[in-house]
Amino acid sequence: MIETxxxxxxxxxxxxLAAKVAQGIKDWRPEFALGQLRLPGCKADMRLPDMTLAxxxxxxxxxxxxxxxxxxGVISETWKAELHTALEQGFDLxxxxxxxxxxxxxxxxxxxxxxxxxxDVRIPSVKYPIANGVRRTGKRCLAxxxxxxxxxxxxxxxxxxEMRERGLKSTFRATGQTGILxxxxxxxxxxxxxxxxAGSIEYLTPDNDPDHWxxxxxxGSLFHLSYSGVTLALIHGGQPxxxxxxxxxxxxxxxxxxxFALPTLxxxxxxxxxxxQIANPACQVVGISINTQxxxxxxxxxxxxxxxxxxxxxxxxxxxxxxxxLVDALSAI
Amino acid sequence: MIETxxxxxxxxxxxxLAAKVAQGIKDWRPEFALGQLRLPGCKADMRLPDMTLAxxxxxxxxxxxxxxxxxxGVISETWKAELHTALEQGFDLxxxxxxxxxxxxxxxxxxxxxxxxxxDVRIPSVKYPIANGVRRTGKRCLAxxxxxxxxxxxxxxxxxxEMRERGLKSTFRATGQTGILxxxxxxxxxxxxxxxxAGSIEYLTPDNDPDHWxxxxxxGSLFHLSYSGVTLALIHGGQPxxxxxxxxxxxxxxxxxxxFALPTLxxxxxxxxxxxQIANPACQVVGISINTQxxxxxxxxxxxxxxxxxxxxxxxxxxxxxxxxLVDALSAI
Numbered sequence: 242m243i244e245t246x247x248x249x250x251x252x253x254x255x256x257x258l259a260a261k262v263a264q265g266i267k268d269w270r271p272e273f274a275l276g277q278l279r280l281p282g283c284k285a286d287m288r289l290p291d292m293t294l295a296x297x298x299x300x301x302x303x304x305x306x307x308x309x310x311x312x313x314g315v316i317s318e319t320w321k322a323e324l325h326t327a328l329e330q331g332f333d334l335x336x337x338x339x340x341x342x343x344x345x346x347x348x349x350x351x352x353x354x355x356x357x358x359x360x361d362v363r364i365p366s367v368k369y370p371i372a373n374g375v376r377r378t379g380k381r382c383l384a385x386x387x388x389x390x391x392x393x394x395x396x397x398x399x400x401x402x403e404m405r406e407r408g409l410k411s412t413f414r415a416t417g418q419t420g421i422l423x424x425x426x427x428x429x430x431x432x433x434x435x436x437x438x439a440g441s442i443e444y445l446t447p448d449n450d451p452d453h454w455x456x457x458x459x460x461g462s463l464f465h466l467s468y469s470g471v472t473l474a475l476i477h478g479g480q481p482x483x484x485x486x487x488x489x490x491x492x493x494x495x496x497x498x499x500x501f502a503l504p505t506l507x508x509x510x511x512x513x514x515x516x517x518q519i520a521n522p523a524c525q526v527v528g529i530s531i532n533t534q535x536x537x538x539x540x541x542x543x544x545x546x547x548x549x550x551x552x553x554x555x556x557x558x559x560x561x562x563x564x565x566x567l568v569d570a571l572s573a574i
Numbered sequence: 575m576i577e578t579x580x581x582x583x584x585x586x587x588x589x590x591l592a593a594k595v596a597q598g599i600k601d602w603r604p605e606f607a608l609g610q611l612r613l614p615g616c617k618a619d620m621r622l623p624d625m626t627l628a629x630x631x632x633x634x635x636x637x638x639x640x641x642x643x644x645x646x647g648v649i650s651e652t653w654k655a656e657l658h659t660a661l662e663q664g665f666d667l668x669x670x671x672x673x674x675x676x677x678x679x680x681x682x683x684x685x686x687x688x689x690x691x692x693x694d695v696r697i698p699s700v701k702y703p704i705a706n707g708v709r710r711t712g713k714r715c716l717a718x719x720x721x722x723x724x725x726x727x728x729x730x731x732x733x734x735x736e737m738r739e740r741g742l743k744s745t746f747r748a749t750g751q752t753g754i755l756x757x758x759x760x761x762x763x764x765x766x767x768x769x770x771x772a773g774s775i776e777y778l779t780p781d782n783d784p785d786h787w788x789x790x791x792x793x794g795s796l797f798h799l800s801y802s803g804v805t806l807a808l809i810h811g812g813q814p815x816x817x818x819x820x821x822x823x824x825x826x827x828x829x830x831x832x833x834f835a836l837p838t839l840x841x842x843x844x845x846x847x848x849x850x851q852i853a854n855p856a857c858q859v860v861g862i863s864i865n866t867q868x869x870x871x872x873x874x875x876x877x878x879x880x881x882x883x884x885x886x887x888x889x890x891x892x893x894x895x896x897x898x899x900l901v902d903a904l905s906a907i
Contacts, residue, residue: 372800374831431769435804438768463806466853467705470807471768477799498707504852515845519797519837 263308379449442478596641775811
């Protein structure tokens with residue numbers, strides 16, 4: 242569990258996209274994002290107050306989150322002075338980079354000396370159990386995609402926000418590095434040992450109030466050869482009551498797999514529902530989330546309306562049009 | 575790669591079943607099994623020559639394989655003297671126990687001093703790639719089960735033996751600890767990091783002659799909530815041309831999951847084939863393997879004949895009736 246609120250470290254980000262972790266935190270947990278810390282040459286701006294480390298500590302920040310990725314996912318030497326000073330001033334550090342904080346001997350030493358924590362969310366910090374399949378109380382919703390990176394995380398976050406605004410009980414359950422940094426907790430599923438994947442999701446989504454919904458962040462796709470096993474472990478560990486189908490209509494082939502076409506939404510519905518019903522025979526597909534970022538306003542509305550008609554399910558782009566109708570669909574079951 | 579041939583260490587096995595790794599090697603790779611080494615009180619017997627370490631070295635043995643598991647999967651202190659002597663006399667050691675050889679400081683030191691290797695097949699020794707989905711030359715067959723532990727490994731080994739006897743080109747590809755110890759090589763899939771599961775199977779089954787068959791050892795089941803992700807990674811990493819369905823007809827519920835019924839063979843056919851055809855649209859289900867060990871001779875024949883009729887596929891217990899008809903079915907595609 243990473244202590245909040247955060248100061249977001251944007252480093253020397255070469256463009257706005259390089260700071261997408263910071264952007265995710267600012268978009269989805271603005272109450273965690275007290276300010277930003279930028280080094281000379283930084284091209285990203287979250288439109289948050291620029292703060293020094295001392296100002297952020299004064300304002301209550303507990304953790305300096307590395308909200309930027311440079312090429313190769315390494316911890317840049319040009320960042321080091323600020324990172325050391327942060328530890329000295331009482332910040333913990335959190336990072337989702339491939340290059341682990343704990344592999345930097347100098348940071349480890351400074352953290353030790355000042356009694357601070359280094360959170361590497363890329364790798365598990367928990368010894369997860371093997372899944373036992375026992376039904377838990379409370380309800381769970383999982384976003385599944387025709388491909389990787391089609392908007393599953395944003396769909397779950399948008400539904401979570403909508404549910405909170407309505408006063409409903411919900412928790413976004415992060416299963417990837419960005420999601421974990423956004424919320425401060427979760428399972429880095431792609432780094433879990435095979436035998437414990439489904440168990441890690443049972444661990445992540447324990448017994449809860451009967452009217453509470455876990456909104457589980459999806460990973461990969463049943464149709465993506467590289468990561469499908471991760472997706473199935475999510476489905477069987479999560480035992481979802483509801484599935485949301487996610488799709489990005491301009492994708493020409495499966496991400497990173499030229500020659501492999503995307504499935505249709507109908508193919509995804511059949512495959513995901515049949516797999517989910519092994520774990521939970523009552524599972525239903527309740528809605529569809531379309532990532533329309535590459536479509537014009539008019540094309541987006543047309544596309545969404547066409548899918549809604551052909552699939553017979555509430556269909557929206559939750560980022561563009563709001564997640565209200567998906568939450569309505571959840572609330573109906 | 576573990577050097578062969580082996581001397582099989584049976585230790586102080588409390589019964590024959592405790593030495594099932596040694597039994598597997600003796601059954602499936604008798605040419606690797608030069609002899610057995612038993613300590614006082616050993617209740618297992620592979621009907622192999624009892625040899626001292628010196629006699630086995632003289633006969634050409636390269637590796638002492640721990641062919642026995644005691645409770646908890648630990649390396650017993652009572653074995654230690656023989657293990658040290660083996661290293662001193664020029665043996666490598668190989669083990670599939672949870673308690674790793676490399677975690678025993680005294681064995682590590684003796685191995686280092688004598689330039690010998692410690693093979694812990696429970697954990698990967700290779701940094702596997704992420705799967706890229708590129709089709710490989712040669713053919714691949716995968717056994718998939720209605721449940722875990724229904725005979726998938728024995729099915730693949732029996733088919734491999736039959737193909738070799740016919741002079742066909744085949745390789746058994748081990749994906750579990752026992753299989754790796756039997757053949758000396760493979761991928762311990764259940765211990766691979768999630769993101770690399772499918773890639774490890776691509777690595778295991780590379781390009782080969784067009785008429786060569788990899789017979790891939792199955793793991794888990796698409797219907798077993800604890801391990802289904804591992805199974806799907808095998809299906810998508812292996813890109814099989816042929817599937818064999820495996821079933822054990824007396825199982826009352828999914829192994830370790832009371833309350834979860836086994837699927838029917840027809841449900842398995844639909845689920846496994848639809849998933850396999852994502853990777854390889856030409857994939858076919860070619861036969862069925864029934865584990866009849868808990869049935870009488872007459873009941874076994876009746877059951878197998880009934881399945882053959884209802885499923886319309888060659889159906890055998892390869893251990894009891896031979897794998898010839900499954901190999902015929904493979905050869906026909």
